[in-house]
Amino acid sequence: MSDAHDHHGHHHDHEDGSRFSDTELRVKALESLLVDKGLVDPQALDALIDTYETKVGPRNGARVVAKAWTDPAFREWLLRDATAAIASLGYTGRQGEDMVVLENSPKVHNLVVCTLCSCYPWPVLGLPPVWYKSAPYRSRAVIDPRGVMRELGLDVGEDVEVRVWDSTAEVRYLVLPERPAGTEGWSEDELATLVTRDAMIGVARVERPDGKESAK
């Protein structure tokens, strides 16, 4: 193995603090090297970071969900051709090229995972959170989805079918949660404020702001 590898392996012998600084130094060295070799443009790096820090995120997905709740024709389109329906709101591109939307109901609860890596619908949810990419979630979501959800505060009844979707290809999944009771007459904008990232992954329900769980 290379020196680079030995160096990298070595840093895990340190305490956490020095491990971080070692990684930080490696990144600085690699970035300066790639810039000086003309393989990356520093301004492009800044534009990439800005995109994922400010332009995409679960607000996009929340708009998709809220529109589906208030517009039956859009909901039907979304369930039939999620890629086109989501693109009509302007959310397209990398890690969301082919979308499928999974609708929760009183009888079916959907949960999304990527057991092999970290596949996640970036255009509608942004970059995945640490827990989604972590060993506990990737290992357990497929074998014990009910246990995982219970730990996270979501009890799914025995009479409800749990469907776990392992994102093993380039298709990306978004859960359409159930609209909470007591939101009749709410506008699309108001509804969008209720929809969370975790509900669109399937580990939470959408709740009304008074904290009451939606009626089952």
Next chain:
Amino acid sequence: MNGVHDMGGMHGFGPVEIEPDEPWFHHEWERRVLALTLAAGFLGEWNIDTSRHARERMPGAEYLASTYYEKWLWGLERLLLERGLVPQAELDARLRDTAAPVRRTGHPRLLTAENVEPLLKKGGNARVNETVPARFAPGDRVVAHNINPTGHTRLPRYARGRAGVVDRDHGVFIFADSHAMGHGPQPQHLYSIRFAARELWGPEVSERDAVYVDLWEAHLDAA
């Protein structure tokens, strides 16, 4: 490959812990690794499947001890070195001295700032516009192959040799297993296969529940 990255069904990793109001990044270097990985990917010297396989090749003990962006950094370094874009000597020199001289090579497909938005919006092209006959249709019973390739595969261990039902045909896609290994795109139908939870995990799990796995035609036989 039967690596530790193939985690579905393993025990012992502890509870899932959601960080409230998690920031997009926890350290500045994580931002840089994300951006470097994406920017280098746009050079076109490798594809997204190669990139995933590079991270899987991280030694198992190290993979488990590393954070997400540490794995990305490791994978990026491997690909840059293996493709000859960065000589080992230059990387080593930079690690010792951030002002160490390097040979500027440039690249015809260098990602520029003005191309970031259009290229991200355009995305990749895993779906292939080709007419390829489909061997299976929704409702067909299938069995996932029992394979143990040392290279890349998107057929997780927990589904190998298991029987399921075709839920939907996603259409024709690049075959990640071959694409990652430099064996071409081999376009073929990709299906969502529904496996009953009990078929995968035995009698103690709910008989209602199911796991859906996206698998390519080359992973499947008729049951």
